[in-house]
Amino acid sequence: xxxxxxxxxxxxxxxxxxxxxxxxxxxxxxxxxxxxxxxxxxxxxxxxxxxxxxxxxxxxxxxxxxxxxxxxxxxxxxxxxxxxxxxxxxxxxxxxxxxxxxxxxxxxxxxxxxxxxxxxxxxxxxxxxxxxxxxxxxxxxxxxxxxxxxxxxxxxxxxxxxxxxxxxxxxxxxxxxxxxxxxxxxxxxxxxxxxxxxxxxxxxxxxxxxxxxxxxxxxxxxxxxxxxxxxxxxxxxxxxxxxxxxxxxxxxxxxxxxxxxxxxxxxxxxxxxxxxxxxxxxxxxxxxxxxxxxxxxxxxxxxxxxxxxxxxxxxxxxxxxxxxxxxxxxxxxxxxxxx
Amino acid sequence: xxxxxxxxxxxxxxxxxxxxxxxxxxxxxxxxxxxxxxxxxxxxxxxxxxxxxxxxxxxxxxxxxxxxxxxxxxxxxxxxxxxxxxxxxxxxxxxxxxxxxxxxxxxxxxxxxxxxxxxxxxxxxxxxxxxxxxxxxxxxxxxxxxxxxxxxxxxxxxxxxxxxxxxxxxxxxxxxxxxxxxxxxxxxxxxxxxxxxxxxxxxxxxxxxxxxxxxxxxxxxxxxxxxxxxxxxxxxxxxxxxxxxxxxxxxxxxxxxxxxxxxxxxxxxxxxxxxxxxxxxxxxxxxxxxxxxxxxxxxxxxxxxxxxxxxxxxxxxxxxxxxxx
Numbered sequence: 001x002x003x004x005x006x007x008x009x010x011x012x013x014x015x016x017x018x019x020x021x022x023x024x025x026x027x028x029x030x031x032x033x034x035x036x037x038x039x040x041x042x043x044x045x046x047x048x049x050x051x052x053x054x055x056x057x058x059x060x061x062x063x064x065x066x067x068x069x070x071x072x073x074x075x076x077x078x079x080x081x082x083x084x085x086x087x088x089x090x091x092x093x094x095x096x097x098x099x100x101x102x103x104x105x106x107x108x109x110x111x112x113x114x115x116x117x118x119x120x121x122x123x124x125x126x127x128x129x130x131x132x133x134x135x136x137x138x139x140x141x142x143x144x145x146x147x148x149x150x151x152x153x154x155x156x157x158x159x160x161x162x163x164x165x166x167x168x169x170x171x172x173x174x175x176x177x178x179x180x181x182x183x184x185x186x187x188x189x190x191x192x193x194x195x196x197x198x199x200x201x202x203x204x205x206x207x208x209x210x211x212x213x214x215x216x217x218x219x220x221x222x223x224x225x226x227x228x229x230x231x232x233x234x235x236x237x238x239x240x241x242x243x244x245x246x247x248x249x250x251x252x253x254x255x256x257x258x259x260x261x262x263x264x265x266x267x268x269x270x271x272x273x274x275x276x277x278x279x280x281x282x283x284x285x286x287x288x289x290x291x292x293x294x295x296x297x298x299x300x301x302x303x304x305x306x307x308x309x310x311x312x313x314x315x316x317x318x319x320x321x322x323x324x325x326x327x328x329x330x331x332x333x334x335x336x337x338x339x
Numbered sequence: 340x341x342x343x344x345x346x347x348x349x350x351x352x353x354x355x356x357x358x359x360x361x362x363x364x365x366x367x368x369x370x371x372x373x374x375x376x377x378x379x380x381x382x383x384x385x386x387x388x389x390x391x392x393x394x395x396x397x398x399x400x401x402x403x404x405x406x407x408x409x410x411x412x413x414x415x416x417x418x419x420x421x422x423x424x425x426x427x428x429x430x431x432x433x434x435x436x437x438x439x440x441x442x443x444x445x446x447x448x449x450x451x452x453x454x455x456x457x458x459x460x461x462x463x464x465x466x467x468x469x470x471x472x473x474x475x476x477x478x479x480x481x482x483x484x485x486x487x488x489x490x491x492x493x494x495x496x497x498x499x500x501x502x503x504x505x506x507x508x509x510x511x512x513x514x515x516x517x518x519x520x521x522x523x524x525x526x527x528x529x530x531x532x533x534x535x536x537x538x539x540x541x542x543x544x545x546x547x548x549x550x551x552x553x554x555x556x557x558x559x560x561x562x563x564x565x566x567x568x569x570x571x572x573x574x575x576x577x578x579x580x581x582x583x584x585x586x587x588x589x590x591x592x593x594x595x596x597x598x599x600x601x602x603x604x605x606x607x608x609x610x611x612x613x614x615x616x617x618x619x620x621x622x623x624x625x626x627x628x629x630x631x632x633x634x635x636x637x638x639x640x641x642x643x644x645x646x647x648x649x650x651x652x653x654x655x656x657x658x659x660x661x662x663x664x
Binding site: 056057167168169170197198199200201202203205206224225226227228230231251254264265266267268269270271272282285286 | 495524551599
């Protein structure tokens with residue numbers, strides 16, 4: 001578990017950054033409606049940092065991961081890895097190199113491994129693609145080292161095992177080993193523990209924290225589980241309907257939430273240690289992201305909504321140092337609109 | 340809480356695989372009082388869903404009840420014939436499944452599915468069916484226009500509410516729920532739990548609620564049963580189980596949940612993984628993962644011992660030895 005750093009303490013350089021990252025999907029019909037999966041997301045991941053991207057289904061958090069992994073092309077906006085725009089990447093060779101730097105770990109360890117191949121196969125094949133300079137022998141050494149790094153020992157024996165011989169937790173560790181073997185800078189972990197049993201989730205979260213502390217690796221931890229985001233991340237971004245509604249140091253955001261959506265999410269987390277707080281009439285309807293138009297996308301569910309929320313989309317503004325939120329009511333109106 | 344409406348006695352279920360049978364549920368006993376909310380929690384493969392299906396006599400091969408009894412309203416469900424079961428099902432107890440999308444018929448409207456259900460249990464006029472359909476939808480807070488909707492036109496939370504309304508058509512005494520909220524987002528999940536609890540207080544049915552997420556039922560269930568590798572390892576008042584867990588497994592499970600409140604502490608979870616039911620360890624099934632394992636744990640299985648009104652399957656509490664915690 002990472003130590004909580006106070007603002008200004010962490011001065012690690014920026015590793016990856018997005019600028020107004022946007023992705024719309026055209027959906028059928030003569031009128032040509034558009035689904036706004038991700039709208040204007042500015043995200044920064046520093047070296048040696050775990051950033052959590054929290055949101056419910058339909059919030060666009062997985063689309064962000066796929067954009068960062070170059071699975072989707074952005075509709076507009078840019079992604080910069082160590083200051084270099086991904087738009088400059090044209091050759092297949094460079095795409096592979098990028099994906100080796102920013103690999104992805106998937107949610108479902110049961111469908112992301114091919115059942116007819118032993119564990120060694122995807123590892124060695126991935127190495128051949130992403131680190132073509134290695135010899136066959138070096139690839140085997142690297143694969144074994146990656147498996148040891150995630151606690152799958154003895155590594156050589158593990159490589160000849162088939163997915164059905166491993167538990168869910170072990171399979172997910174294979175996913176991490178595969179990502180680690182490319183010597184990445186940033187691992188995109190899309191709900192890596194949500195399919196696992198409670199008793200083994202913590203082991204993987206601790207692994208992420210250790211890789212960050214000891215090897216200086218960064219993670220984008222995508223999850224719907226705020227409690228686990230608090231446990232493992234340094235900073236957190238809360239997404240709603242394709243937009244970031246609140247961001248800041250994890251402890252700041254979760255102990256002093258500013259956006260009404262973050263407050264709603266926190267109040268809904270089941271916690272046996274906390275007294276019951278049942279008040280919300282909100283039944284958790286998913287957001288509308290098809291042609292959403294102007295205005296705050298949370299206004300239909302928001303207990304604080306005022307007239308301007310329907311007209312002007314709130315932008316992320318500073319609420320306290322290092323803590324931003326996009327809300328007209330709790331943070332304030334944008335310049336020029338104050339009355 | 341009035342009398343006992345359901346008694347499960349030494350119920351065992353085997354999966355008859357080609358190699359050798361695996362015991363998914365092993366001599367489980369408990370009872371449920373009228374109007375009670377019983378939570379059953381455990382990890383994947385602990386037999387919690389198999390147990391629920393065995394209670395409802397919904398198992399299909401290779402699973403088979405090989406011993407024990409399920410006494411519901413004075414009759415043993417295990418020995419009922421298919422014809423006798425059909426009369427009891429849905430009228431006296433109903434089931435809400437995990438995935439409403441799979442439980443509902445995608446090509447029929449909600450209203451048509453309610454009609455089918457009503458028609459298969461007696462003669463009801465069209466007007467009666469329509470009136471009752473309106474009533475149950477109103478109970479779960481869904482507008483009656485959705486009787487004309489198809490399942491795909493509803494959100495996940497609404498579909499689960501439609502399923503719960505369907506389970507209420509005959510005002511049964513018992514509803515079996517198999518993770519009805521696990522496909523939902525956290526806000527929708529909390530709201531549905533609150534609604535289930537309110538309906539229960541209003542209508543007085545009993546609930547057996549199976550879930551993998553202990554914290555979910557913490558504020559809602561009256562009693563909690565914790566299952567591990569096919570057996571109930573702890574059974575007691577929900578609040579007591581959370582405040583003072585007796586079994587090392589329960590304690591480990593509780594310590595595996597990070598919290599959004601309070602100080603941040605490093606958690607360790609439980610080492611290892613749940614056992615394969617076909618190759619169970621000798622003695623106590625939790626012994627390979629247990630932090631408090633003792634020599635006798637490898638020799639024989641502990642019984643369920645009573646400790647201050649709670650039941651716990653662990654040698655730490657054998658023969659009034661008291662707590663060593």
